[in-house]
Ligand code: ATP
């Protein structure tokens with residue numbers, strides 16, 4: 001199964017984000033990500049054998065669960081993947097640490113992990129046709145992430161279909 005770790009918003013936050021970005025999305029064009037799919041990826045695992053689930057659950061149990069507070073204050077356009085995403089201008093140290101701790105744990109356990117620098121983002125549109133500069137989001141979306149989630153991703157007719165398999169509360 002295709003798995004990833006993410007900071008997962010509750011449904012009301014997902015709707016708040018969807019409403020906040022709708023006007024900008026309309027300007028940018030592309031394919032909007034449905035509210036229920038909005039999330040912030042911490043570590044992408046790709047294909048994982050089912051019998052390795054326990055290792056991932058133990059790894060999740062060992063993570064530092066300090067509160068993560070974010071101010072999502074801009075929309076960025078990323079040219080190569082052709083996407084638009086919500087981002088915090090300031091990346092809190094606790095979030096850097098959490099992603100680092102996950103990456104280290106995963107890599108020590110022999111999972112293939114991404115080695116690019118962690119750039120926290122919430123993808124809101126894909127296949128965005130026109131290049132744009134960053135746009136400010138006002139009012140800023142202030143968010144205390146409620147949980148770390150281990151999520152399964154399956155291809156669906158209207159984009160990926162996600163299922164949260166396990167949650168670890170933060171704070
Ligand atoms: P789709 O690929 O069907 O358009 P998706 O990208 O949302 O949808 P997945 O490819 O399963 O679904 O990815 C799940 C999450 O992991 C998404 O947040 C995605 O941006 C992220 N992700 C996917 N591949 C990588 C990667 N190689 N490195 C880092 N993050 C990734």
Ligand code: MG
Pocket residue numbers: none
């Ligand atoms: Mg993908």
